[in-house]
Amino acid sequence: DVQMTQSPSSLSASVGDRVTITCRASQDISHDLGWYQQKPGKVPERLIYTASTLQSGVPSRFSGSRSGTEFTLTISSLQPEDSAIYYCLQYKTYLWTFGQGTKVEIK
């Protein structure tokens, strides 16, 4: 099974800061990775798929990138409404796996 190691587990940043979250896959998953945002008490929502394609309607401050088996979600200028937990999901293999999640808090 593919393991997804997500880091950090939590972070605190100020409005306007650039924030980076990373997921590392235990094996090659090509670009078959998505990023999801979950706000408290809400259903997860997809932000990015195929590592770097922005979901329609998602603000352009969100972006994704891939370098080998390392995937990055970047928020270019953190906004108050970005306070949430972010998860990566690999869907390359027969069995899919989520990362452990990153809690983003606003200072």
Added chain:
Amino acid sequence: EVQLVQSGAVVKKPGESLRISCKASGYNFATYFIGWVRQMPGRGLEWMGMIYPGGSEIRYSPSFQGQVTISADLSITTTYLQWTALEASDTAIFYCARGAIWGAPSFGFDYWGQGSLVIVSS
């Protein structure tokens, strides 16, 4: 409009059986995988498994294999997640979500149900 509407919250006792549902509409139900995701209180998302309603393919995470059963009824465009003997540790929110089209590249889960809260307590 694609919609996944899940059954409501339930409270069950340990040892009881349960089946929760996810009714799909707004797309060709037979052609997309539907997955189930567990979220225990205060914890992250866990991929449990998924089913291709138009065929016989069902996939289970090793963590959930033998613990739950995923099924589907094409005639009513509904997917199910079932337990035969609940445990307190099954207390969680369970989400259904639409996955890949059979035989086509996947893009992960694009649409999600609203979640079904299951509380198992004596």
